[in-house]
Amino acid sequence: MAQIDKAERRQQILAAARDVFAKRGYHAAKIDEIVAAAGVARGTFYLYFEDKRGIFEEIVDRAFARLGMAITRVDPAAPVEDQIKDNIRRIVGVLLEDKATTKILLSDAVGLDPGFDRKLLVFYEEVGKLLRESLTDGQALGIVAPGDAQILAVLAMGAMKEILYQVTMRDLALGEEEIVEAIYGFLSRGFLRV
Amino acid sequence: MAQIDKAERRQQILAAARDVFAKRGYHAAKIDEIVAAAGVARGTFYLYFEDKRGIFEEIVDRAFARLGMAITRVDPAAPVEDQIKDNIRRIVGVLLEDKATTKILLSDAVGLDPGFDRKLLVFYEEVGKLLRESLTDGQALGIVAPGDAQILAVLAMGAMKEILYQVTMRDLALGEEEIVEAIYGFLSRGFLRV
Amino acid sequence: MAQIDKAERRQQILAAARDVFAKRGYHAAKIDEIVAAAGVARGTFYLYFEDKRGIFEEIVDRAFARLGMAITRVDPAAPVEDQIKDNIRRIVGVLLEDKATTKILLSDAVGLDPGFDRKLLVFYEEVGKLLRESLTDGQALGIVAPGDAQILAVLAMGAMKEILYQVTMRDLALGEEEIVEAIYGFLSRGFLRV
Amino acid sequence: MAQIDKAERRQQILAAARDVFAKRGYHAAKIDEIVAAAGVARGTFYLYFEDKRGIFEEIVDRAFARLGMAITRVDPAAPVEDQIKDNIRRIVGVLLEDKATTKILLSDAVGLDPGFDRKLLVFYEEVGKLLRESLTDGQALGIVAPGDAQILAVLAMGAMKEILYQVTMRDLALGEEEIVEAIYGFLSRGFLRV
DNA sequence: CATGAATGAGTGTTCATTCAT
DNA sequence: GATGAATGAACACTCATTCAT
Numbered sequence: 001m002a003q004i005d006k007a008e009r010r011q012q013i014l015a016a017a018r019d020v021f022a023k024r025g026y027h028a029a030k031i032d033e034i035v036a037a038a039g040v041a042r043g044t045f046y047l048y049f050e051d052k053r054g055i056f057e058e059i060v061d062r063a064f065a066r067l068g069m070a071i072t073r074v075d076p077a078a079p080v081e082d083q084i085k086d087n088i089r090r091i092v093g094v095l096l097e098d099k100a101t102t103k104i105l106l107s108d109a110v111g112l113d114p115g116f117d118r119k120l121l122v123f124y125e126e127v128g129k130l131l132r133e134s135l136t137d138g139q140a141l142g143i144v145a146p147g148d149a150q151i152l153a154v155l156a157m158g159a160m161k162e163i164l165y166q167v168t169m170r171d172l173a174l175g176e177e178e179i180v181e182a183i184y185g186f187l188s189r190g191f192l193r194v
Numbered sequence: 195m196a197q198i199d200k201a202e203r204r205q206q207i208l209a210a211a212r213d214v215f216a217k218r219g220y221h222a223a224k225i226d227e228i229v230a231a232a233g234v235a236r237g238t239f240y241l242y243f244e245d246k247r248g249i250f251e252e253i254v255d256r257a258f259a260r261l262g263m264a265i266t267r268v269d270p271a272a273p274v275e276d277q278i279k280d281n282i283r284r285i286v287g288v289l290l291e292d293k294a295t296t297k298i299l300l301s302d303a304v305g306l307d308p309g310f311d312r313k314l315l316v317f318y319e320e321v322g323k324l325l326r327e328s329l330t331d332g333q334a335l336g337i338v339a340p341g342d343a344q345i346l347a348v349l350a351m352g353a354m355k356e357i358l359y360q361v362t363m364r365d366l367a368l369g370e371e372e373i374v375e376a377i378y379g380f381l382s383r384g385f386l387r388v
Numbered sequence: 389m390a391q392i393d394k395a396e397r398r399q400q401i402l403a404a405a406r407d408v409f410a411k412r413g414y415h416a417a418k419i420d421e422i423v424a425a426a427g428v429a430r431g432t433f434y435l436y437f438e439d440k441r442g443i444f445e446e447i448v449d450r451a452f453a454r455l456g457m458a459i460t461r462v463d464p465a466a467p468v469e470d471q472i473k474d475n476i477r478r479i480v481g482v483l484l485e486d487k488a489t490t491k492i493l494l495s496d497a498v499g500l501d502p503g504f505d506r507k508l509l510v511f512y513e514e515v516g517k518l519l520r521e522s523l524t525d526g527q528a529l530g531i532v533a534p535g536d537a538q539i540l541a542v543l544a545m546g547a548m549k550e551i552l553y554q555v556t557m558r559d560l561a562l563g564e565e566e567i568v569e570a571i572y573g574f575l576s577r578g579f580l581r582v
Numbered sequence: 583m584a585q586i587d588k589a590e591r592r593q594q595i596l597a598a599a600r601d602v603f604a605k606r607g608y609h610a611a612k613i614d615e616i617v618a619a620a621g622v623a624r625g626t627f628y629l630y631f632e633d634k635r636g637i638f639e640e641i642v643d644r645a646f647a648r649l650g651m652a653i654t655r656v657d658p659a660a661p662v663e664d665q666i667k668d669n670i671r672r673i674v675g676v677l678l679e680d681k682a683t684t685k686i687l688l689s690d691a692v693g694l695d696p697g698f699d700r701k702l703l704v705f706y707e708e709v710g711k712l713l714r715e716s717l718t719d720g721q722a723l724g725i726v727a728p729g730d731a732q733i734l735a736v737l738a739m740g741a742m743k744e745i746l747y748q749v750t751m752r753d754l755a756l757g758e759e760e761i762v763e764a765i766y767g768f769l770s771r772g773f774l775r776v
Numbered sequence: 777c778a779t780g781a782a783t784g785a786g787t788g789t790t791c792a793t794t795c796a797t
Numbered sequence: 798g799a800t801g802a803a804t805g806a807a808c809a810c811t812c813a814t815t816c817a818t
Contacts, residue, residue, distance in 0.1 A: 006802085009367065012294070026305070027307075044804070052788070076253065110304040155376065157379065158353040162352020163349055169315060182348065182789095189382050190379075190381050224813090236814090237778095237779055237780065246814090413694075413695050418807095418808070419808075419809060435782075437811075471756060498689055498692040499692055533771060536764060538762075539760075539764045542744050542748050543741040546740040546744020546745060547740040550739055551740060553740075556705060566730075566733075567733075568678060570729065573655070573729060573772075578727075578767075623801055624800075624802090625794080625802095626801095
């Protein structure tokens with residue numbers, strides 16, 4: 001079990017932890033099961049991670065970082081439709097690429113404890129802020145409907161989170177592009193025609 | 195402590211549990227704190243409830259029941275706008291009326307364990323089914339945009355859940371009617387005008 | 389195992405802990421052995437005591453309190469010999485009466501950790517202060533040899549501690565009165581006659 | 583790290599261990615901190631010492647050896663006062679010269695475990711035996727007060743240990759000669775003049 | 777019915793020691 | 798010899814649940 005690269009060993013444990021957390025949820029996930037899945041000894045775990053919560057936090061932080069990088073600001077000077085679709089496509093891509101982590105993000109990390117709730121809220125707030133600014137820009141140009149940009153941002157995020165939650169948790173059989181189109185259509189036009 | 199009605203005693207404990215669960219989250223909520231808040235002895239708790247998970251489940255079940263009763267089917271023969279707004283208004287009303295329970299529903303109950311995840315999924319699926327049917331009816335009448343009704347239903351629920359989650363967790367200062375209008379506007383027209 | 393008086397239950401556990409600590413030393417004493425000796429369940433221990441260190445500290449504190457009460461100030465106006473002998477007799481009596489606790493005091497509590505070292509030092513300093521004052525009084529009356537009263541106090545305490553340590557740890561077969569006389573003789577006259 | 587003498591490397595580790603043991607106490611001293619202080623790798627430690635207890639034992643054994651060599655038998659044919667003072671002076675000198683080790687001896691090694699208690703007892707008994715014989719000789723010559731020589735030996739050692747313990751642990755500001763004189767005065771004449 | 781003292785299974789974490797390179 | 802990554806035995810403590818009074 002000896003000379004693996006240190007970074008590789010971290011990844012190994014991280015991947016095992018991700019799978020166990022996704023399968024069992026945070027509290028039902030036992031260190032024992034994680035190290036068994038990673039094929040390392042109990043003590044090795046603590047060589048690479050502070051504690052159970054620490055590794056969970058790292059999984060979430062990495063996912064947030066990946067997600068953050070998938071999102072880019074919309075430039076209102078250029079055609080927006082493709083930019084928005086690309087954003088949606090990248091977000092959906094990142095989340096569907098690693099469903100275990102997505103389940104952790106959208107399910108296990110929710111309501112874990114006040115500290116974690118804050119972390120989640122902060123991340124969504126950051127995304128919301130970017131979205132809000134884009135919406136405000138768009139409103140100035142008349143390509144976004146008037147209304148409280150913050151609320152619109154929250155609603156848009158909620159819609160996306162839910163569809164991805166359902167796809168992840170229920171294995172709703174939808175192709176990525178289908179999801180992207182549905183989200184885009186919904187955000188752009190809603191669905192009521194009364 | 196003598197002459198309290200049995201049902202009243204249940205309520206007392208239930209309310210205490212709800213507050214503690216909302217304040218601490220499921221795992222950090224200790225039976226000790228619940229019984230202290232309810233002003234009963236430890237053993238008394240188990241006279242009224244099977245176990246910790248049992249009382250939590252009852253809180254969630256009651257909330258779901260209340261929520262279910264707030265939702266009524268839209269009759270496409272009559273003017274739909276008011277019917278939809280009424281539905282939204284009732285749902286928002288129920289959830290904002292008891293924020294502790296709403297926090298439990300939208301945060302603590304999420305990712306608790308596979309069994310609970312299923313319960314949540316089932317409830318949202320039931321709501322989604324009703325919504326889907328209404329949407330399908332609407333599509334037949336041309337008052338709902340075409341598209342996969344199931345996805346539309348999921349997106350609509352996600353948007354509503356998120357705004358209420360934010361209002362509950364962040365104390366976003368929004369009036370009920372404001373929320374109702376924002377949701378309705380979003381569902382009906384989206385926000386892009388490109 | 390039920391309805392014993394709460395104070396009695398504390399005593400029961402305290403006595404068991406004292407025996408185990410005395411037999412094994414602080415670190416080798418396991419909670420398991422203490423509760424087994426006390427005939428209670430693991431959890432019961434924590435119902436009565438904060439933690440392992442807490443019960444140890446209580447044992448030491450109680451011993452110090454008992455010891456403190458055995459010591460009285462010497463009144464230089466009255467004949468001092470009997471007063472001193474009485475003090476020595478009471479101290480020796482208290483320590484030989486419960487050898488397990490004495491072993492804990494003179495052996496296990498020593499060098500446990502910086503916090504405990506301080507507690508010990510503080511206690512001995514208090515005793516030393518009383519002794520020092522008595523010695524200073526005595527020096528004024530010419531019944532105590534001149535010299536740094538603090539050093540004399542320390543030396544006197546050391547002599548007493550050591551003889552009791554040896555009696556406790558080695559079962560040196562000495563009667564109480566023998567010990568008292570030896571200490572008194574030593575303190576009063578030393579042993580060199582050159 | 584290459585060309586260091588094997589014996590030198592041992593010394594290096596031994597010195598580091600001594601400092602860490604003195605600073606933290608036996609149990610709070612971690613191998614990690616010792617090897618870090620010594621500037622060697624974890625495994626290297628075990629190349630030079632059996633285990634943690636082994637190195638601790640060696641520190642104590644060496645200290646006892648040094649101490650043993652400082653003590654010489656008093657020849658009753660020659661003037662004893664200087665011989666005794668020289669003995670005290672040498673003992674005090676050895677102990678104050680390396681306060682870290684003295685703290686280990688008088689504090690950390692006490693009550694470590696039954697095995698160590700025995701080692702301490704044996705050493706003090708050996709010293710006590712030598713002292714007892716000197717005292718018995720002295721009693722035959724009338725230069726030592728009558729009384730149980732063993733008890734007198736124990737009392738004398740206790741007095742010395744305590745003053746050195748206090749000087750070491752409390753940084754009692756006393757010069758060596760002051761200490762020597764105080765001890766000698768105390769042993770020779772006690773302090774009561776009633 | 778109500779009480780609260782007693783229970784004990786369950787688990788995260790530490791750290792001395794080993795051993796492949 | 799030297800290294801430091803890996804090991805896993807050991808243990809204090811928590812807290813939901815039970816049950817004698």
